[in-house]
Amino acid sequence: MDGKLLLESPVYLIGRWTGIIVFLLLIIDFTMMEIFRLRKDTMKEWLASRVYANKLHGITSATILLVAILHSMLLAFGHWNSLVSSFPLWMPLGENLAIMYNLGTLAACMMLFLALHGYFRNWFWKKWSHKAWVRTHFWTTICLIIIIFIHAITIGEELQFLGLSIRS
């Protein structure tokens, strides 16, 4: 009887925790950049100049995106592979956790958009303006954090203690 039951795999555990790490890194990265934006002296004391700050932010953001991709692959190709399409990592809406699960996919897309938005910032600056680019980048990040937060507290097992989980 026991051998017939499914047990939790390390891949599933790592996959969940990579998501948590992504969320924390995203918060830290966002916070740091906001501090640098509001307090230039701090930025200069820490990273000498905005060039380094922007460079480090771009590297960090790209790394966060890669970890988020790792998170999605570990779960989509592992624990949820029977319920999730391989690409674009989408769970059919008939499933119980489909909406909240797909919020993760949506978040990944937004992160990819932010990466491109940051990488091609010169184009955006010229196309519109620096301020428009900053506002777009800022509010998209805010929405991203909110979506990830909802995604985490609703289907994340580690955050079930908050009582907002939709898992039965």
Place this chain on the structure above:
Amino acid sequence: MRRPNQKIVAIIVLLLLVPSTISIADAGTKTTSNLCINCHGNRYGAYVTLSQFTVPSEVEINSVFTVTVRLTVSGNLDPSESDYWLIDGDVTLSSSQDKFSFSSATYSYSNLLPGDTVNISWQLTADQGLGIDTLQVNTFSIAQHEGRTGSDQLSAGIEVSPPNVAPQLSAPNFTPSEGDTNQIFGFEVTWSDADGDYPSYLRLILDGNSLPLNEANPGVDDPVTGVRYISSNMNLGLGHHTYYFQGSDGISGARLPAGNEVTQGPHGTLTGVYPGPFVGGAPALSSGLLSPLVGDNETNFTYSVILDSGDDMDGTNVTFWLDGFASVITPEITDLGATGTQYNFTTTLSSGINHFHYFTAVNRFGAIRFPAGTGSLSGPIIIGEVLSSASISPIQGNENTVYNFSINYSNPAMISPDSISVIIDGIPIPLNLTTTGNWSEENQFVTETMLNSGNHSYYFLATEGERTHRIPKQGDLQISVARFDSDPWLEAGVIIVEGIEVFNHSSISAIDEIENISRPVILSGTEIEIKVTYFDAEGDEAKEKSVLAWIDGTPHIMQLSDANSTSIGQEWFYLIPNLAVGTNHSVYFTAVSNYSVSEIVPGVSIKFPHLDNHLIPLPDVEAPPPPNVPPTIVPPTDGRMTLEPFAGSVEDNYTYLIEIVDPDWVDNRTPTVWLELDGKIHYLLPINGTDYLNGTVFGITLKISEGEHLHRFVVNDSEDQVTYPETDMLSGPTVQPNMISVDELKSKASFISWAWWLILLNSFLIMGGIGWGIHTFVEARDTVHLKEKRKVERSIREFDENEKIRTTELESNTEIWSLDSGDNHNLDINTDELLSQLGDEGLEDL
């Protein structure tokens, strides 16, 4: 006899005509010698005496006048021999100068005896000339027995004067004209006489009283010219006085006014007198009366006083003083004639005051007070409230109550009441005196009576004299008499369990002994019926919801079980559905009568058992076994699925898991759990031990045929059966013949193998990113350190070249821009704005 009488009359007339002041000579007395001397042995004597020889001292010429003498015979003769002693004689009048003529000078007498007296008179006329003359009377007597004689002689002088001129009185006067009784009055008159005669007689006749007058100026006035005569000072009595003067010069008289003169007096004409002074006095009050002496504040009291009649009523003012103040009451004045004038003052008086009064009258002669002195007259007695302390006892009662009506009566006039009664509903009931004593003190009148039920009105009424007194003054007093009501009672309290009477009135016990009562034991929830019967002799119902069964001290409203009248007993019951588990239960009953005397008085409360601290026991109650708690059936709480897998092939093993919790599980009762799969029952067994209280997972693994299946779980703890889900069926599993079995899948890798390459690539990228990031961060930090180092070096250099720079600036006087490529980061410009303007290409090297 006729002639002597005529003479006597004539003499009297003459005497009246002759002024009385003329003096009459009296020659004394002369007695003869004893006319019986030497007779009969000298044992007897007889004498003749002349006396009272009256002769006027002066007569007017040609006037006629009378001379008289008395002849008296005396002696001690034996009366038996009087015949021997008869005396005879003559009396002769003679004039020595013959200036008078008279008819018969001798008067003879005979047969006189001792004890006889004879008055002899002669009428003379002075017609023989003027001058002085002497009249003499002689008697010669002789005793008849022996013939012895005797004689006497008397004489008197007389002057014949010429004719007299009558005196005159004039100028009568008196002063003052009026006064009071203390006033000194004086009268005066003038005497005139042509002959120069002074009055021999002059008197003031005041109110008929003769009063002397004296010469005002003695020795000065001459009667020929008039002499003023005055009276002595005098006080006069009250009233109008009259007077006249009368005098005489000895021959002629004078009177003023004349006797027939008519004068005008204050109250009419007067004759022969003058109106004299008026002597007035203070008015006189009398007969002060008050009527009635007793009354009330509506009585008209009349104070009356009589102002006594006086000679002068004008200007007399009568004042009535009531309670110390001059009254303004207009009096009713009644003339009582000679009695006087009556003044009636009529008024009403207020009660509660001791009234007093007096009268005063004032005129120009003085004032009078009635009563005299400083005293006052008291009264009347005003009778106010004679009734007091009206009471009724008791103030509440019923138709069997004897009500005592009482009232006190006192009358300041000490008038006994004619009647005192209490008028109840218009019917008078006399009250009886309970005390005897002074009516001025309070005397209690009472009566006792019973009243019918209902509302009654009453008042107290007393009559005394013509007055009635009432309490209350207006309206009536009210009393409500309740119907007589006896207390209701409870009887026949019984306790019935399942149709069996287990306790009744014989089970009543004191509270401290009720534990000793043997009681039946019933299970909790067993219905107990308790009954009691309510009685009331008058048929009064019990007050709504007042019949209570006090079970263990808690009241419960009992229900009426029949429609009987309370006079024959009305049964009430209460069903105790679930008496609390325990012992020593008890009950008692209470009720309240619906009838009450008044709204403020509640109905009578009664209790059964009647004695305090006595109760009726109730059965002891045991608790029934506790009710079964149905088990709960839920999916496994450890995260496992109720069905695994949901879909598979016919070769797969399908495991059903369900968790059972039975809170009241006991060892000897193992719940039975089964699976209804397509209507077929499969019993489940516990997995991983049994802990029914906290949850035991039951499971079963089955091979299931191809197709869609429905299932549900059922648990039964031998009392209750619970299904999961409660309604409907769960779908699953879906068994398909071509599906890979779970076991087969388990035997494969749980992760899509080709994805590992993606994972690996991704991991490399991540590590690369981390490395790049660290490198960038280190580089940035080195730049920070370098900038700090340059900053220090610049500070040292600026310090050494300070003077040089200053000199250079002074010499060139040119503004120098010092651009140091290493200090770009110190520019205070917006880097983001700069980036946006230059693009990243221009700043890559920076």
